Amino acid sequence: MASMEFTEWIRGRTDDQLRALVSARPELITPVPAHLEGLASRAASPSAIGRALDRLDRFTLAVVETLAVLGAPVPKAELGKLVGRALAAGEPEPALSAALDRLRDLALVYGPDDGLDLSPGVRKVLDDPAGLGPAAVDVFRHHPPEQLDELADDVAPGTTGTGRDRLAAALADPAGLVGEVSDEARAALDQLAWGPPTGRVPNARREVRVGSARSPIEQLLARGLLAATGEESVTLPREVALHLRGGRVHRDLLAVPPALEGTPRDQKQADRTAAGQAFAFVRSVEELCERWSIDPPGVLRTGGLGVRDMKRTATELDLPEWAAALVVEVAHAAGLVAAGGSVDGEWLPTSGYDLWRVRSTADRWVTLAQAWLQMDRVPGLVGERDERDRPLNALHADLRRSSAAPVRSAALGVVAAAPGLAPSLDSLLDRLAWEQPRRRGPLREQLTEFALREAEQVGVTGLGALSGHGRALLAGDDAAGILAPLLPEPVDHVLLQADLTAVAPGPLTSELNRWMTLAADVESKGGATVYRFGDDSIRRALDAGQGAEELLAALARHSATPVPQALSYLIADVARRHGRIRVGTASAYVRCDDPALLDQIVADRRSAALRLRRLAPTVIASRTSRAALVDSLRAMGYAPVAESLDGDVIISQLDSRRTEGGPVTRPVPPGNGLDPEVAAAAVKALRAGDAAHLARREPVAAPSGAIPRGPATATISALQDAIRQGVRVWIGYLDSQGNATSRILEPARMEGGYLTAYDETRAAVHRFALHRITGVAGLS
């Protein structure tokens, strides 16, 4: 039984090899099987094999396919001959040995070099390996025996045996038969030769004999060179295809990945360009959140962001629509915006946004870039139509594609492999087709194209080449540290000019930025910001409670140049018209029709802390919050009722609103594969479980002599050493009845106050409470 051999082979692997296996195929240990037999059968399941094969490159997959074609255990030399024939150039070694090592590591191939075989289940998963149909014996299996006899009589007269066997024997060397058919029939064969091995013909099951065959297809059917496998389908038997292929399983095979082609880029320039884009991207996200906190778009009934809102957002951000969709999606993936607010739902910034906002630009970028890298959504699809011709909306569940994140890292992985090069899309797709031949298709190509476009937009790549901070991001290193020096430093001044503009020669400090945005209109954005003062903007600043003096003083303080006369006139002019109207800021008010009651409140000593101000006989303004005001007044013995913001013009300032954070993609440690410690623990548990399962290991008697005793700290460190070194130890243990016992253990892991270990004295895996272990001693 192949599966028994395979299980034994698995069992014979070293711990390092098993660790490599579970690290490369983490799905085999989720959850950890009880024993190695379980591991072996899981490794042979079609879905697990499918996933393992998906990870193979073109060459390694070709080795697997060649083994599938060869069948039965074969020596490496024979395999090498066949692989060598398929190569476009060069020798199969050393690539073949490396591929076989890899395949053994993955437990897709097992056995020694002189008897290599595919692991159980692999053949079944590979239908039509390398585009080859089934062998003749199989392909004719379901033909009526009479028909097979007739076929055999025609192609192999004078032989004996069943029709199927005679036919198969004749097809083993089909050269003669192929030579008999007409050129048209030969052309039809050549069409199928390199796969797929099936073709469609009407009335495939017609009965034809060599003598009466007319059409090219009939000539082929009559000789068994094509087998009818359905009413309208025919299949090329494997032997015939191999003959047509000149004995090769593949053609133009490459043992090494195809070289990347593209435009060389100066790394420094690429870094700077990417940093510029990174800065712009962070700014876009910030602007989006600021806009949405004042004027949030609604959530569609089906979820997502409406087409019109998306268009408006793109216009406001001054970005093409796809780039604006990316900004929206990344902000969402990073947990900065989420659905919330009123009954119908609105897209609002989360409280996480407030935390994000105060961090440095480089840190903020890393958060966004990581969210982009890991999100399972495809912003590039926004605006396209689904299969029911409905538009795909941003932030909608329909944008989810499980392959989005893997494609992104695969594409960036290729870009990373060529420092200082901006690979062309075609060359990159070629490379990916070699690296992941089983992961192909129009969607993947589209996703790859999106990934490159987005990488540029987010600022991971610059001029098409991977930037320094992008590389650090992929590797999980300190990307922020590399990016920060490339970003503009915040400045705390502006340059005022006589044409009523102000230029901030860099990103402003956050406080000054808010102030400038209030008092002036932004005219142009980028590394610097150009503001223009006008009637409206000054009025806005005055509306928000700033006085003319205050404005001028702030301008003088923040300007590196003198305040131009035209600007001070403008402010004075606008302020003069505002003279009659006093504008201030207040966060809550008290309203009452009875002035006497308000007199009482103001006079009350306890109200001093509330900083109340009488605005009118019936109105008091306060600088505390509405909630605090209501609470305090209640505490003072009044019975206030909170009033909504609606309907009162005095304090009509818009509130920035927030919602609670939605589900956020949990950051996964960058890089692929399993945490090495997890893999090691899993292997240890497997070994232990296997040992128990086999039950071939008899309980071992505990050594005689005094039960080990020692201080608790020494015990723990000794156990840790044992886990690390994978050695057996002898422990003293108080069982649940309080009896002192002695055990021999293979410790696997220690967590939560418990030690998990294979107990050789009981021949089973047990958990031991650490506090009951009295001591540890080594075993010679």
Added chain:
Amino acid sequence: MNDGPLIVQSDKTLLLEVDHDRADECRKAIAPFAELERAPEHVHTYRVTPLALWNARAAGHDAEQVIDALIGYSRYPVPHALLVDIAETMARYGRLRLEKHPVSGLVLTSTDRAVLEEVLRSKKIQPMLGERLGADSVIVHPSDRGNVKQALLKLGWPAEDLAGYVDGEHHPIKLAQEGWSLRPYQQAAADAFWHGGSGVVVLPCGAGKTIVGAAAMAHAQATTLILVTNTVSAHQWKQELIRRTSLTEDEIGEYSGSKKEIRPVTIATYQVMTTRRKGVYSHLELFDARDWGLIVYDEVHLLPAPIFRMTADLQARRRVGLTATLVREDGREGDVFSLIGPKRYDAPWKEMEHQGWIAPADCVEVRVTLTDEERLAYAMAEQEERYRFCSTTPSKTRVTEALVRRHLGEQVLVIGQYIDQLDELGEHLNAPVIKGETRIKERERLYQAFRDKEIQVLVVSKVANFSIDLPEASVAIQVSGTFGSRQEEAQRLGRVLRPKSGGGGARFYTVVSRDTVDQEFAAHRQRFLAEQGYAYQIIDADDVLDEV
């Protein structure tokens, strides 16, 4: 971090910090592909427009140079999207070319078949094209040379015009540099035009654009048609040409409402060219009257639409446009580009002033507070009457008088929009008024008297906005204008910018009613000059009145 003087914005504006050590060097590097948009005191703004990029391509710069300049001088990383956009935009120029074909005459050829196909599908272009010659070229009707260029520019595929020019009828013209010589920038402007073939020269008022025109004619050595805004300006051109070139009076013809002379050099007014009789332009034959070798467009920013249409038919002749500003209130800058030609020379006003070629000017905005009755009347005025009302208030007249008194002994021009206001001012100031109905002879007599300082105050309507050479005017008082027209403000300032014989500065007052639409329009009008670096000082009318 790079410590460059330039900041590249994502909206394709470039901010140049003028006080930076490398500012000059940077200005030279970016000037070929970016238009100077604003030049206030600290930070100048340039804009990278498709037109500017195509200008740069036309002048032989490639995208690589542009990108290198941006990255090299930029203080911050340059957004990638912008670089891509620049490369793509520049690559669009020259894919299509207008060329001379030995057999078929004028052809449109392409190095990129897809572009040609795209263009051929356009309904606007189809009728202008003839037979297809092979895969990459198609015949263009020679009469549609201008229209094709105009339409292609609108499609975003500007054609490179390599079809060349006709030489025109030879006529010897030399500059007579006796007692004066061509200023370096005038020489540079004329040369830049000549090498480019056709195009526009942008120089401030008072910088001697007529002389650049004369230098261009000396280059061409051919019969020349000069198109100017009005008759007075035509006379001035004529006098200037007689003085500055070898041309004699007999060689220069005037083609206007009153005279219809066609000579080797003919000066025509826009007005006569655009006069229609029974729906047809009756003076079109002027364009075909001679085999012109050069056409000069004075004040190209005012070029009326019919002239554009006529110009479209003149693409085989060399064209030079002269103007103080490319700002057009009607936004037809693209037509100027495709029909007259790209900008060939440009000098910032302030720089010319520093070099002493134009008089330094103080711009002062005088704010008049309306009386209570005036405010009430203003508030009740009909919407369309409001501007007229607030810009012609009696308060303004009083202030204007005070200003004139302030500058007693200097040559003062009072400029306004509304005739009754001007008449009233003329009466109060005891000064002659020049307006549309004033006869040409009378106008010239008054101008001459003003130049001779026999008259010290002259009240003029908008007829004097352009091309009137009044070198000695040192004070201009603007009382009302054509709403928010920025180019009018620039033109009016230009009246006082000629270098003075005494070497003194010029002063430009604009009298504005406070808290009215007048003030809003004034702010709009001032934008162009403020952006050119002229800081308006604001004073209160009461201060002026108190002085007296």
